[in-house]
Amino acid sequence: MIPDVAIAEIRVHLPAVADEVVAAIIAEVPSYDDAFSGPMGETIRTAVQIALGGFLSLAGGSQGDDPRTPAAPAVEGAYQLGRGEARSGRTTDALLSAYRIGARVSWREMSMHAVQSGLSAETLVSFAELVFAYIDELSAASVAGHTDELATSGRVRQRLLERISHHLLTGSPQETVRSAAERAGWPVPTTLTAVILTESQVRPVLAEVSPQTLQAEGPGLDDAALLLVPDAHGRRRAALLRTLRDRGAVAGPARPWLEARASYERALRTRTLGLDGDTDTHLVQLVLTSDGDALADLRAQVLAPLAELRPAVVEKLTETLRAWLLHQGRREGVAEALFVHPQTVRYRMGQLRELYGDRLDDPETVLALTVALGAPER
Incomplete structure (x- = not known):
């Protein structure tokens, strides 16, 4: 444990240490420049100070715990910070860089005050180990929060997108479909083109088409996947067909987005006849076999x-x-x-x-x- 006199000396300077940490992060991680401005900056400064204070309490043995392990409130705070960073669109790279900088600056500032209080060289080495172990635990909690937030938000958005395709393919009222698109934050296209393909081809095709493409479950489609590709009409249809070439896929006609069901039904009929490719090349057979x-x-x-x-x-x-x-x-x-x-x-x-x-x-x-x-x- 760190002597009380050293803990007291460092604690006096915690506000200044927190300011140094924040300033270093702003200077070295550009993506945090805006995050630390205004009221948010003050909140983060306070959080840094509280985290450092919690560490000092552990390092001094006041809570009787392993000083290398952050207390539950500190871990929860770090976890929530990770979730907030994911919602802000920042990556874990930026977050971990901030932690590394924070550990370095915190150690530099706190060790300086520890030495001034008479901390021995041997104890100073132990102190360094505690600082970096503590930061590692907090950074791991933040990464977990970041990962969980992305997974959760991704699942939620995917469910919202699935609702759009469900409404489109089951004939829901147009207002219902529009509301589903608005809730999902999905930019409404001019047209949608139904593409039926095997599951193994979904990822390669998604990598080539619009990122706003909907993955859907088509009624009556049990052994294949369905994509609804936005705005693949006019000259863009040729690009879509090139992407689908030799993949055994069926591309329905481009239809106004609220009429996507018509595109799917034609693609499904084409596939049922054992045909693939562009449904526009099979119109005669589709007409002749309609009944x-x-x-x-x-x-x-x-x-x-x-x-x-x-x-x-x-x-x-x-x-x-x-x-x-x-x-x-x-x-x-x-x-x-x-x-x-x-x-x-x-x-x-x-x-x-x-x-x-x-x-x-x-x-x-x-x-x-x-x-x-x-x-x-x-």
């Missing part, structure tokens, strides 16, 4: 003339008819698409005309056949 039962009935209806033929013949004539429709009757184009000789196309189309008769020249029949056969049967 699967109706499409199946239409196929059966327009292909009824082939019903009595053998399956192998039906398959060949159906693919020929589809190619003929898509190539607008150009025999060479049909032959190239089917990898057959033009004469084969001529023969097959002769069979089809016998089966359909004049209906192949009827615009309504051609339209029905085009819709029914416009996309390959899945």
